[in-house]
Structures are given as C-alpha cells and as structure tokens.
Amino acid sequence: MKRNSRLSSTLHILVHMADAPDRALTSEELAGFIHTNPVVVRRTIAGLREAGIVTSSRGHGGGWQLGRAPDRISLAEISAALGETLLPFSTEPESPGCLVEQAVIAVLDDFRLEAERLLIERLSHITLADLTADFRRRYDLIGVSSHAV
Amino acid sequence: MKRNSRLSSTLHILVHMADAPDRALTSEELAGFIHTNPVVVRRTIAGLREAGIVTSSRGHGGGWQLGRAPDRISLAEISAALGETLLPFSTEPESPGCLVEQAVIAVLDDFRLEAERLLIERLSHITLADLTADFRRRYDLIGVSSHAV
DNA sequence: GCGAATCGTAACTAACTAAGTTACATGAAA
C-alpha cells in the first residue's frame, strides 16, 4: 500500500465487501486486494469498526462484513473514521507572541474550517452504493465487449 | 519549521516582507521569523520567485522583496507556487485491471477535481494585503491596550 | 475438549519524506 492511499485502499476493500454480502472476508483476502499485509488491513479499518461501518468476527469462518447497507455508508463517514484530515496543512503556532503569525493562523484556520465543511458536505452525498454501482457498470461493459469479440 | 507548515511559514515570511517594503530582507532574517535555516528559506520560496511573487537580489544589500503589491498576490497563487497539493490523498492505481479499483479511483478523482476548484476559488479571494491588514489590526489593538495599562 | 482458523494488538524493522546542515560557486556593492 502506497503512502497517502489509505482512503483509496479502504474504499477498494469496502466495495469488495459490498460485492460479497453473504460471507465474511478475512484480513488475508482483503490484504490481497490492495497488495499489503493482513495486519495493516486490520489496523487500517479498526476505526471503521468503531464507527459501525464494518463488523468483524473472530475464529473459524470469521472475518469482515459491512455494518449496514452500502447506501447508508457515506464517504464522509469513512473518511472521518480513518482519522485523517483532508487538509493536512499545519497551523500550529511556532512563534507564540508574533502578531504576524497570529494573523496568518487566524486566516488559515478560517479557510480550513470553511473548506472542511464544504468537502465533508460533498463527501456525505457519495455512498458506497454509488461506488458499487459504478463498479458493476464497468463490469457489465467488459462483459458485453468480451461477448462482442 | 514543522512538517506540513510550509504554507503557513511562507505566508508568515511574506507578511514580514510586505511590512518592510522599502528594503530587501535576507534569507537569514526571514529564517529567524520562522525559526529555521536560511537555506531552507531559499529552497522553500524559490518557486515564488519563478512565479513573480517575490524577487531576490544577490550581493551586498541583497535579499528578498515582494514582486508586486500585496493586494495583487492571492493565497491561491502562493499555494500553487509552493508546488504542494491541498488534497494530498493518492489515487494512483496499485492493481491495474481491477475494476473495483478503477471505480474507486474514478469517483475520487472526480471529487478531487471539484474540491480543488472550490478551494482554489476561495483562496484566490484572499490576498497578502488582507493578511497584513489583519496583522495591523492586531498590532493597533495591542498598542491601545498597552497604553491603557 | 482439541485443533485450526481468525482477529486484536504490541513491538520491532524498513522505507520514505522533508527539514536541517555544510560547502562552495556566483554575483553585486562598498
């Protein structure tokens, strides 16, 4: 798994889970989809379990499943559950007392607040169901074109 | 300079430059403002010079000055000149041929395109002059309150 | 109950990124 691809990798995993709703997928299987290690998968999606997006079960036949229907899981929730900010630029004071820095931070924090609101708003309108629908469309297209050849 | 604070540090530097329009500030001085090394400063704002946001002169009495009036320098330009994306999540394919991944990437890239457009639009309405105005307001407030004590 | 399968998690290692540093060539001014 490359750097900064946790959101993309997690969505990849979740769509595979949505595509096999009748059984639990193991960390091993999920890791295969994104070419990484089962432990990395467990670590990455641990936060999704706490958010109710997925459930996990131990022991023989255990693994991971979606916690609710794909059309009730938004990318905004997934992103939040991953615990990463969309806008990672820092506004930590490094020169406390410098009025120039205070002005800069004030403006940047305002911008960040407004920007995050906008981004989350947009992500909340995209659901896992939209992703699976897009996947199935591609799948059907390939199927048709294979038949045509 | 902390990690992920290049935008904030650069703005800090630029406001100081706007506040001393009559003379060139050396990398050494600028480095002092953000508690780092002169070479780091030169490296960081090299891109701003190419964008015409600042000018640099060598030799005795040399240093850095704004390339044009603060009210004609927007945060959007500065951010772009720094060469960092505001939304650093990756959408590089890691499993070419996987239709699930293709669907995920397509949706994320759409989102990124729209999001970046929005962010840049907003940043283009904030200028260096706004930052210096905010700074001066704070400066005057402190002055008043010092007098009051 | 026993053994196999699976998650949960801690601890460690490896790889990567970005800042910090040193060094020196280039250029401009006194």
Added chain:
DNA sequence: TTTCATGTAACTTAGTTAGTTACGATTCGC
C-alpha cells in the same frame, strides 16, 4: 578586492508510516 548575499548540490538527521513478527484471545467444526 573584500564582504555580503543568493543558488544549489550533497549529505545528515528526524519523523512518519507501512510492513513484519509474534502471540494471546476467541470461535467453530470435529
């Protein structure tokens, strides 16, 4: 010509995150 400054390459250091190993806890099938 000396001094002060940028430009830039090369290297070092620090911090972050993925990857790995190990092992305990839990669950199912037999």
